[in-house]
Amino acid sequence: MNDEGGGSDVSVEEEMVAEATESPENVPLSADPEGKEDGERPPGTSQASPEEFTDTKHESLFSLETNFLEEESGDNSSLKASQDPFLQHVNKELKEKEIQAVATNPKTTHELKWPILGQLVFSSKFQKLETFKPPKDIDLKSLHLQKPLESTWTKTNSPFLSGPQKSSSPFTPLQKELFLIMNSYRDLFYPESTALKNGEEIRHVYCLHVINHVLKANAQVLGNNSRHRSQKFGVGDDDDFRDQGLTRPKVLIVVPFREAALRVVQLFISLLEGDSKKKIIVSNKKRFQGEYGSDPEERPPNLKRPEDYEAVFVGNIDDHFRIGVAILQRSIRLYAPFYSSDILIASPLGLRTIIGGEGEKKRDFDFLSSIELLIIDQADIYLMQNWEHVLHLMNHMNLLPLDSHGVDFSRVRMWSLNNWSKYYRQTLLFGALQDAQINSVFNKYCVNMQGQVAVRNVPMTGSISHVLVQLPHVFQRMEAENLASVIDARFNFFVNKILPQYRDAVMSHTLIYIPSYFDFVRLRNYFKKEELNFTHICEYTQKSGVSRARHFFLQGEKQFLLFTERFHFYKRYTIKGIRNLIFYELPTYPHFYSEICNMLRATNRGEEATWTCTVLYSKYDAQRLAAVVGVERAAQMLQSKKNVHLFITGEK
Numbered sequence: 001m002n003d004e005g006g007g008s009d010v011s012v013e014e015e016m017v018a019e020a021t022e023s024p025e026n027v028p029l030s031a032d033p034e035g036k037e038d039g040e041r042p043p044g045t046s047q048a049s050p051e052e053f054t055d056t057k058h059e060s061l062f063s064l065e066t067n068f069l070e071e072e073s074g075d076n077s078s079l080k081a082s083q084d085p086f087l088q089h090v091n092k093e094l095k096e097k098e099i100q101a102v103a104t105n106p107k108t109t110h111e112l113k114w115p116i117l118g119q120l121v122f123s124s125k126f127q128k129l130e131t132f133k134p135p136k137d138i139d140l141k142s143l144h145l146q147k148p149l150e151s152t153w154t155k156t157n158s159p160f161l162s163g164p165q166k167s168s169s170p171f172t173p174l175q176k177e178l179f180l181i182m183n184s185y186r187d188l189f190y191p192e193s194t195a196l197k198n199g200e201e202i203r204h205v206y207c208l209h210v211i212n213h214v215l216k217a218n219a220q221v222l223g224n225n226s227r228h229r230s231q232k233f234g235v236g237d238d239d240d241f242r243d244q245g246l247t248r249p250k251v252l253i254v255v256p257f258r259e260a261a262l263r264v265v266q267l268f269i270s271l272l273e274g275d276s277k278k279k280i281i282v283s284n285k286k287r288f289q290g291e292y293g294s295d296p297e298e299r300p301p302n303l304k305r306p307e308d309y310e311a312v313f314v315g316n317i318d319d320h321f322r323i324g325v326a327i328l329q330r331s332i333r334l335y336a337p338f339y340s341s342d343i344l345i346a347s348p349l350g351l352r353t354i355i356g357g358e359g360e361k362k363r364d365f366d367f368l369s370s371i372e373l374l375i376i377d378q379a380d381i382y383l384m385q386n387w388e389h390v391l392h393l394m395n396h397m398n399l400l401p402l403d404s405h406g407v408d409f410s411r412v413r414m415w416s417l418n419n420w421s422k423y424y425r426q427t428l429l430f431g432a433l434q435d436a437q438i439n440s441v442f443n444k445y446c447v448n449m450q451g452q453v454a455v456r457n458v459p460m461t462g463s464i465s466h467v468l469v470q471l472p473h474v475f476q477r478m479e480a481e482n483l484a485s486v487i488d489a490r491f492n493f494f495v496n497k498i499l500p501q502y503r504d505a506v507m508s509h510t511l512i513y514i515p516s517y518f519d520f521v522r523l524r525n526y527f528k529k530e531e532l533n534f535t536h537i538c539e540y541t542q543k544s545g546v547s548r549a550r551h552f553f554l555q556g557e558k559q560f561l562l563f564t565e566r567f568h569f570y571k572r573y574t575i576k577g578i579r580n581l582i583f584y585e586l587p588t589y590p591h592f593y594s595e596i597c598n599m600l601r602a603t604n605r606g607e608e609a610t611w612t613c614t615v616l617y618s619k620y621d622a623q624r625l626a627a628v629v630g631v632e633r634a635a636q637m638l639q640s641k642k643n644v645h646l647f648i649t650g651e652k
Contacts, residue, residue: 054324055335058283062326062333062340064218064248065408068226084144086216089185090372090413094420094449098126102423102447116173117190117455124451132184134177140170143183145208146215148330152274153208156267160201174198175205181453182209185426187446189454191438193430195311195378200263206375206428207267210251213373214327214342217243217250224411245370245416246401249324251343252371254351254393256381259315261323261345262292265334268343272330281331288323288334292316308591309572312381319385322346322354338367339405348382348389355396366401368393370416372425379431379438383588384569387437394445398422423449433589434623459590462630466594469601470650473613475629477643480618490616491522494584498614502580503532507612508559509579513596515565515588523562523584534560539567546573553577554603568592576602583615590627597649 060066082088102125109123110131122131140150154161154170161172171179181188182205193202224241255261265288273280294316324341326333338344344367356363374397376382382390398421409417415424427446431438434456446452464473476498480489502510514520520538527534535549535558552558554577563575565587578600587593600611617625619638626634629647637645 052322053287053335054337055284055333056337058333059337059340062328062331062336064221064244064328065225067328068222068229084216085183085185086144086213087220089426089450090217090424092449094415094423098449099420099423102126114177117177118457119455121454121456122186122451123454124449125447126449126451129451132180134180137169138171138176138180143179146212146219148274149208149212149215149271152271155274156208156270157204160204171205172201175201178202179205179209182206182426182428183212184450185448186450187427187429187442187448187452189429189439189442189446189452191431191434191455192457193378194308194432195314196308199311199378202430203260203263203377204267206253206377206430207264208271209428210253210343210373210375211268211271211327214250215329217372218328218342221411241411242413244407244411244413245372245421246407246412247339247367247370247405249338249341249344249367249371251373251375252368253343253345253375254348254377254390255345256347256378256385257313257315257317257319258292258321259294259317260377261321262289262315264345265292265325265332268325268327268332272327272332278330282334283332284334292321305572306595312378319347320349320353322350338364341367348385348393351393352386352389355392357392365396365399366403366405368397369399369401370421371397372421374425374427376427376429376441379429379441380433380435380589383435383437384566390441394441397445398425423447426450433627435588436620436623458631459627460630460632462626462628462633463590463594464628464630464647464649466591467597467649468594469598469611470608471597471600471611471613471648473597473615473647473649475615475617475637475645475647477637477645478616478618480620483620486618486620487519489618490585491519494523494582494616495526498582498616502560502582507580508556509553509577510559510582511553511561511563511575511578511580511596511599512582512584513563513565513568513587514584516585517564517566519584520562520564527560527562532560533558534562536562537567538562538564539570541567546571550575565592568596574602575599578602579607579611581613583613586615586617586621586624586628588624590624593628 105125105127107123107125108129109121110129112120112122112131112133114120114134122129145153157170157175160175161170169176178188178190190202193199220243224243228241253264255264269280269282323334323345324336324338325343325345326336326341327343354363355365376390379390400419415421426448427442429438429442442452442454478489478493480486501507512523514523517538520536524536535552537546537549541549549558549561550573553561553575556577561575569589576599581597581600583593587596597613617637622634622638625637629637
């Protein structure tokens with residue numbers, strides 16, 4: 001077996017043919033109630049070939065059933081084991097009555113302030129809530145890292161360690177606090193992870209946690225194989241050997257693009273290899289680099305985009321993929337069949353097409369039955385791809401499998417057989433923003449018995465402070481009875497109260513910014529019916545359509561431009577010719593607010609005095625409002641008797 005990859009690789013040409021003949025039904029990206037008018041998929045979306053390559057050659061080499069623990073790596077002294085957080089977690093036995101109580105127990109919460117993470121909310125639906133503060137210094141020994149991680153971690157993490165602290169700690173201050181929470185097996189929600197600032201630093205530390213978890217879990221199985229083999233028949237209790245789930249995959253890492261999957265696998269290799277002279281065996285590595293890497297020459301030349309855009313859309317941004325990874329001691333098998341994998345790395349779309357939907361013939365989600373560690377990275381990007389896929393995944397996590405997949409039931413943990421896996425699953429959720437939909441996934445689907453930790457820092461200054469143009473911002477509050485009626489209330493408020501002020505030809509050059517695609521379709525249909533002079537750009541608009549719309553809008557031939565948030569997210573064009581702005585709803589990303597406002601500078605012909613900006617908000621937009629105007633002002637605007645609030649930016 002050579003380092004570069006197994007033999008059963010299909011040639012690149014065949015792969016291209018497969019790509020070209022793939023089936024179109026595999027691309028649910030965004031439900032469009034009216035049919036996609038301009039017939040193009042949004043950027044960054046793609047299709048996977050129907051026949052996926054999986055490695056068949058190395059099955060027995062990586063099988064957990066037929067391998068045994070090499071003596072040298074097993075220092076399982078009982079003293080160390082008793083304090084190992086992994087063993088404490090998987091060996092903890094819940095009682096039936098504790099499980100029943102979860103349904104009725106109120107959630108207990110406790111707030112703490114940590115030096116780097118800031119405001120933390122510890123919560124639990126199980127009886128006792130334990131909190132902890134981070135120690136000043138941590139000793140690697142106290143973290144119970146499995147060999148070889150103690151030695152390889154410092155080298156792998158060296159890009160982030162600089163200056164005087166290098167000698168004292170192998171973690172950055174942020175990594176230290178995050179790892180302490182991860183290693184306690186609590187669920188974690190960290191909404192301040194951005195591709196530009198700390199995304200890689202965080203990826204390093206969760207990959208350390210993943211490899212540590214998988215090495216320990218597999219060492220336990222292999223160690224028990226050895227004990228079982230050497231034991232006399234009929235001696236000892238079979239329950240001693242319960243050390244696995246109903247299916248082999250233990251870790252699921254959800255990332256948005258192939259580039260992120262590539263980085264995760266590179267980190268795995270680095271963590272297992274370190275600086276040892278002995279290279280580890282990585283099967284199918286060449287193929288993997290071909291399918292997940294990118295050609296630097298493919299990038300369009302000198303398009304000036306903001307830094308955060310460049311950081312998100314780097315490398316291979318295909319968003320339909322899934323790959324199984326098996327790890328055995330110091331070897332890695334890429335493209336392992338799902339049921340022979342320890343770790344699955346996939347995009348929400350890649351998972352959605354294999355999980356399938358109600359009534360579909362070919363669907364499979366048994367591989368999610370025994371996931372012990374779920375990592376959802378860059379969660380905010382899925383809001384821009386298709387959030388439904390994330391919800392679909394969460395609804396299929398940790399269900400009892402429909403098929404036995406050849407499992408040895410005498411080795412399965414009791415809590416797995418009892419269908420209690422979800423109470424043992426640790427979920428780590430990283431994203432760039434506090435968002436109601438992401439919060440809701442964390443609150444609804446994370447029921448780990450160790451409890452949850454959410455980082456909840458409030459924005460003191462909002463993104464409105466980054467608006468550089470002189471502009472009056474009129475925030476109009478609309479009333480809605482409940483969350484379900486907000487959509488209609490917003491539409492009626494806009495049509496009856498806002499639009500009439502803009503119908504006059506004096507108010508030409510009006511851009512209407514619309515975060516939700518469904519709202520966009522509804523407004524587009526209304527504008528057509530009313531025969532208003534408008535054009536529109538959304539994520540499905542073809543290039544020629546975008547150019548036409550921009551031209552007509554700049555020239556003033558079209559009075560209104562309907563503009564979707566997802567188009568801005570994927571393309572980040574500067575729209576010229578805006579004089580009046582309407583935010584139909586506050587943006588998902590707070591910095592989009594200032595970016596759009598600053599577009600007015602692009603064509604300044606001395607008409608600043610007449611520029612306007614109108615923003616619609618309701619009490620259900622509290623989080624987005626705070627991110628734009630700051631938390632104190634947002635509170636005043638939501639409680640005030642007045643429905644209209646004015647901000648002026650850019651005054652000399």
